[in-house]
Amino acid sequence: MTDQLRLMAVHAHPDDESSKGAATMAKYVSEGVDVLVATCTGGERGSILNPKLQGDTYIEEHIHEVRAKEMDEAREILGVRQEWLGYVDSGLPEGDPLPPLPDGCFALQDVDEAAGRLVRLIRSFRPQVITTYDENGGYPHPDHIMTHKISMVAFDGAADTAKYPEDEFGPAFQPQKMYYNQGFNRPRTVALHEALLARGLESPYGDWLKRWTEVDRAERTLTTYVPCAEFFEIRDKALIAHATQIDPDGGWFRIPMEIQREVWPTEEYELAKSLVDTSLPEADLFEGIRDNA
Structure with missing residues (x-):
């Protein structure tokens, strides 16, 4: 049954796939589901966040190649396939006022044209399920917000042969x-x-929760809780593979694994679109699809 199930995860940068839904992907891979990560940019403008690697001249001068190699390692750990959409990282603008985004970056692309690359990939891979970010990008990085925009267009556009002709983008799906x-x-x-x-x-979440109370942030609707606790270690290993982006001794890894598994053994999603009947809350991204696969 699972031979025909396919999941596509659309992410902005290399490392996002390992910090968002990685245990879910590893779970489905273990069940025989075909999983493809679509990475929109190369992460060229990402800061080196691991203090042990900061100041490394080679990494700074070859960040694109380094991050691609990290992605290869994480992909192998998770057992997924991965494709690049080929856009250039927009960077995270900082300051008041915010500086303009760099010319040619992902976030400045025409949405319909950028979605076309994703349409081509969707039509080729033919996933029943796609994961992406909400309209806020998960956090307000311009590349995350742009990832949301092109994902929404491509979900419908993959079946729209008037907008995306089959002779250019492949058979509709x-x-x-x-x-x-x-x-x-x-x-x-x-x-x-x-x-x-x-x-x-000690909890690393005190400041997080304080910021939550200080900012008027609407709660999202959690519809789907995927049990995947046995794959948390694979998730962490994949994230550590992105060595420039994560401190292995940082707060991300300070919660004992046994507590994570006991207290919160799932990864959560918000169902944004469904063309099949399903009952909420769900425990499976393929609810309503498996019986017809």
Whole structure:
């Protein structure tokens, strides 16, 4: 049955696939589902966040090649396939006022044209399910927001032969479901925070929760909870493979694995579009699809 199931995860940069939904992907790979990561940019303008690698001249001068190599390693760990859409990282603008985005970057592309590359990939891979980011990008990085925009256009555009002709983009195909990654949600954060404090342990989430109360941030609707605790270690290993982007000794990895598995053993999603009947809440991204696969 699972031979015909295909999942596409659309992400902005190399490393996003390992921090958002990685355990879910590893779970489905273990079940025989064909999983493809579509990476929109090369992450060329990403900062080196691992303090152990900061100041490394070679990495700074060859960041594109380094991040591509990191992506290769993470892909092997997760067991997924991966394709580049070929756009250039927009960077995260900082300052007041914000500086303009760099010429030619991903976030400045025409949305319909940029979605065309994703349409071509969807028609080739033919996924029943696609995951991406919500309209806020998960956080307001211009590349994440642009990823949302082209994903929404491509979901419908993959079946629209008037807008994306078959002789240029391949035979039409209609995905059945689209989800927004919502792994960084408040209920999960509160549950882990309280569990750590109850055990007399330090929590890395105190500042997160404080910022949540200070910012008027609407709660997202969590519709789908995928059980994948046994794949958390694979998730972490894939993330550490992106060595320029993560400190292996940082707060990301300070929560004991046994607590994570006990307190919050799922990864969460928000069902954004569905062309099949399903019952909420779900425990499977392929709910409503498996019986027809």
